[in-house]
Amino acid sequence: MYKIILNHLFFSTIFTPIIGKQNLLVSEGHEHERARHMINPAFYHTNLKSIVSIITDQTTKTIQKLLQRSTLDQSEQISIDLQYQFNALTLSVIASSAFGSGFETIANAQEIITQTYGEVLEAIIYRSMLMINQIPFISKFPFLKKNIVDNGARMISELVDKIITDRRQGDTTSLSNGPDLLDLLLSTVDNEGKSFTDQEIKEHALTFVLAGSETTGNLMTWMFYILMTHKDVFEACREEVDRVLPNDIEPTNENLPALHHFSSCHCIREHVIDAECQLRIPAGTTITVNSYLLHRRSDLWPQSDQFDYTRWLRDPKTGLKPKLPHPFAYLPFAAGPHHCIGQNFALLEAKIILAMFVQRCNFEMIPGQKIIPDFKITMRTKYGLLARISKR
Numbered sequence: 497m498y499k500i501i502l503n504h505l506f507f508s509t510i511f512t513p514i515i516g517k518q519n520l521l522v523s524e525g526h527e528h529e530r531a532r533h534m535i536n537p538a539f540y541h542t543n544l545k546s547i548v549s550i551i552t553d554q555t556t557k558t559i560q561k562l563l564q565r566s567t568l569d570q571s572e573q574i575s576i577d578l579q580y581q582f583n584a585l586t587l588s589v590i591a592s593s594a595f596g597s598g599f600e601t602i603a604n605a606q607e608i609i610t611q612t613y614g615e616v617l618e619a620i621i622y623r624s625m626l627m628i629n630q631i632p633f634i635s636k637f638p639f640l641k642k643n644i645v646d647n648g649a650r651m652i653s654e655l656v657d658k659i660i661t662d663r664r665q666g667d668t669t670s671l672s673n674g675p676d677l678l679d680l681l682l683s684t685v686d687n688e689g690k691s692f693t694d695q696e697i698k699e700h701a702l703t704f705v706l707a708g709s710e711t712t713g714n715l716m717t718w719m720f721y722i723l724m725t726h727k728d729v730f731e732a733c734r735e736e737v738d739r740v741l742p743n744d745i746e747p748t749n750e751n752l753p754a755l756h757h758f759s760s761c762h763c764i765r766e767h768v769i770d771a772e773c774q775l776r777i778p779a780g781t782t783i784t785v786n787s788y789l790l791h792r793r794s795d796l797w798p799q800s801d802q803f804d805y806t807r808w809l810r811d812p813k814t815g816l817k818p819k820l821p822h823p824f825a826y827l828p829f830a831a832g833p834h835h836c837i838g839q840n841f842a843l844l845e846a847k848i849i850l851a852m853f854v855q856r857c858n859f860e861m862i863p864g865q866k867i868i869p870d871f872k873i874t875m876r877t878k879y880g881l882l883a884r885i886s887k888r
């Protein structure tokens with residue numbers, strides 16, 4: 497048996513222009529271990545409690561905006577692209593959690609994070625697909641969207657510098673009733689009592705925004721695709737939310753644990769992991785696990801191509817989670833030292849968004865559209881997910 501050491505070349509070459517090199521996603525070895533140790537506590541369940549109000553606030557705003565749009569013209573059948581909306585919502589949740597009130601008060605902050613950040617990412621992915629980013633010599637030539645990457649990255653960097661300075665000076669605060677991710681990054685220290693530098697803080701915050709927006713946005717999109725195509729799943733969720741959160745009560749830390757159905761989410765993502773396996777693979781080899789196929793292996797999962805949330809429900813007698821068919825059979829958040837640090841954050845966020853939409857809205861899919869998975873690091877729907885939303 498060989499321990500396979502992972503090489504994060506893929507992430508470092510592709511995302512460096514926007515997140516730099518001193519962050520969890522890209523760093524390795526001692527630097528990564530130190531940062532992980534310093535940041536881990538922010539994502540413990542107890543510390544995430546203060547994020548709940550940010551998620552409910554942002555979700556309430558999105559629902560209000562969508563319902564207003566859908567009632568503007570009753571005669572017209574307004575169709576809404578849920579993929580676009582969920583990606584925007586999850587981006588505003590993570591940006592509000594990472595940057596606090598600076599995200600709302602600093603001029604152009606929202607525009608830079610929601611628009612410029614997206615444009616830079618798109619340009620980076622475009623250039624990576626053409627292998628430009630991966631060849632340092634060619635990546636310096638001023639063509640194929642290089643100006644979008646350079647100018648956008650500079651604007652984002654200057655904005656986050658200002659956000660950090662403002663928070664240090666006490667000009668901005670967390671948007672929740674407790675410390676946010678920026679507070680944690682500013683206050684945490686390593687074993688020798690050393691804090692992160694401002695450059696490290698900036699890169700970690702930008703990495704949270706990068707790693708924590710579209711991933712969860714796509715999860716929501718696929719969840720709503722399931723709800724709109726599986727009436728039984730939708731009804732089970734609605735029955736539960738009406739029982740646990742009647743009369744549009746907002747999700748809180750107290751009532752969230754009673755939403756059992758909403759904890760059963762499936763996520764799909766291409767990624768690389770550390771693993772032990774029975775193949776002889778030279779040390780240092782980069783391996784990519786196709787989690788889409790892994791999660792559909794019929795030798796591991798009964799009725800593997802069916803969506804069945806009941807396979808994730810806890811045993812009603814013991815309260816225990818169901819046992820996996822193999823420790824590495826389910827890897828939406830990867831495994832090993834680089835596994836997703838934001839897993840608890842993502843599942844908490846998904847649960848709240850799902851519960852509030854099911855509680856307050858009716859939605860149906862626009863007929864005749866093609867839903868085609870599109871693999872670009874994460875898995876989106878190629879043409880979005882068009883739906884009609886109305887007030888319940």
Ligand code: HEM
Nearest residue numbers: 520521707708711712763767768829830834836837838842
């Ligand atoms: C459904 C949503 C999500 C999925 C499916 C997901 C999946 C993953 C996966 C597979 C990795 C490992 C990548 C690798 O092998 O290097 C990862 C890493 C990471 N994720 Fe997530 N993620 C999600 C949400 C989030 C959120 C909400 C945050 C932040 C709040 C976040 C922050 C990170 C960070 C910082 C890393 C790098 C960790 C490290 O290398 O030490 N993720 N994620």
